[in-house]
Amino acid sequence: MSFSFSVVAEDGAARAGRMTTAHGTVDTPAFMPVGTAGAVKAVTPEELVACGAEIVLANTYHLYLRPGHDTVRELGGLHAFMHWTGPILTDSGGFQAFSMEALRRLDEEGVRFKSHLDGSLHLLTPESSMEIQAALGSDIAMVLDECPPLPSPRESVEQAVERTTRWAERSRQAYAGPGVPFAIVQGGTFEDLRARSAEALVAMDFPGYAIGGVSVGEPPQAIAAVARSTAALLPAGRPRYLMGVGRPEDLVEAVAGGVDLFDCVMPTRNARNGHYFTGTGVVRIRNAKYEKDLRPIEEGCGCPTCAGGYTRAYLRHLDRCNEMLAPMLGTLHNLWYYEKLMADMRAAIERGTFAAFRESFYAARSQPPA
C-alpha cells in the first residue's frame, strides 16, 4: 500500500492538498472524469492528461459484468487494460446495482440484482465488491454502502446509516488490494445522522472518506450545506470526496466547505448533448443563434477545441449531423473547463484569495453566490 495525503494550504475551510498513490500524485481539490466502462466517453487517456486530469473514476458494476474483473486482472489490471497510467478510483458497484429498481433486493448480506445485459442474477456484498475492486487494481476502492432514495423517512435513513457502518467494517476487513479503501458517510439531510455516520466511520480510521447520498435530487443549497457540515466532521489529514456532484457552482461551494475530490458525469454527458460550460455560463450549441457564429465556445479558452480554432458554427453543424466529432470536441472543452476550474481554485487557496475567486466566479456568470 502506497498512499498518503497532506494539506499544503488552507484558506478558510477550503484546502489545497496533495494525494499520493502508487500510480502518481493528485493535486487537490481535484475533479475525476468518469470512465464508466473503463473509458471516458469520446476522449483518449492522452487527451485526459492534456486536459489536466490526474485521476479517473471507473465503474465497478460495468467492469464486473463486462469484461469481468478476473479477465481484467488476467490482462494486467485496469490501468494497463484501459491505457491509463495515473491513479484510478473505483466505486463499489452498489449505486448502479441499486438503481436497477425493479431488479434488485437489498438485505444485510448485500444487494441482489439482475444484470441489465443478460438478466443473470448476481449478489454484490461488501466483501465481493472489495474483491472485485482489488482484482481491477484500483488505487482507491469505495466501500459498499446503502444510499437511500430521496425523499426517505428518517427511519430508513437511520437504518441505512447503521447498515453502511456495518458494511464499512466488513469492507475494511476484506480489502486485500493494492490500493486503499475509502468509507462513505450517509445520513441524508439529517445533520445528527450524518454526524453519527461520520463518527462511527472515523473511529475505523479509513485512509479517506466520501460524502455519499447527495447527488440524488437535493436542491443545490442542500448539497452545499450537507457537504460543508459533513466535511467539518472528517479528519483534517484525510481526503474528503463528494460523490457524484456536480455543477461548477456545486464544486465551488463544496471546495469552500473543505471538500477535496469530485466526480460527475456532467462535463462528459452534457458535452454529448451540445451543452458546453464556460466562465460566463452555459453555451447550448443547438441554439439557432450559433448557426453563423465564428467564435470558439469560449474566448480565451486554452482547450484543444477552442485554441485549435473550431467555431461554434461548425460545432453546431457537427451536432446537428450527429457527427462523432461533436462529442469529441465538446468533451475536450468541458473537461478542460472543469480541470481548469479546479486548478484555479487550488491556486486561489494557495494564495489565500479563495473568497475573491468565489466572488469573481459568480460575478462572471451574473449569478448571485449560492
Ligand SMILES: [Zn+2]
Ligand atoms: Zn475550450
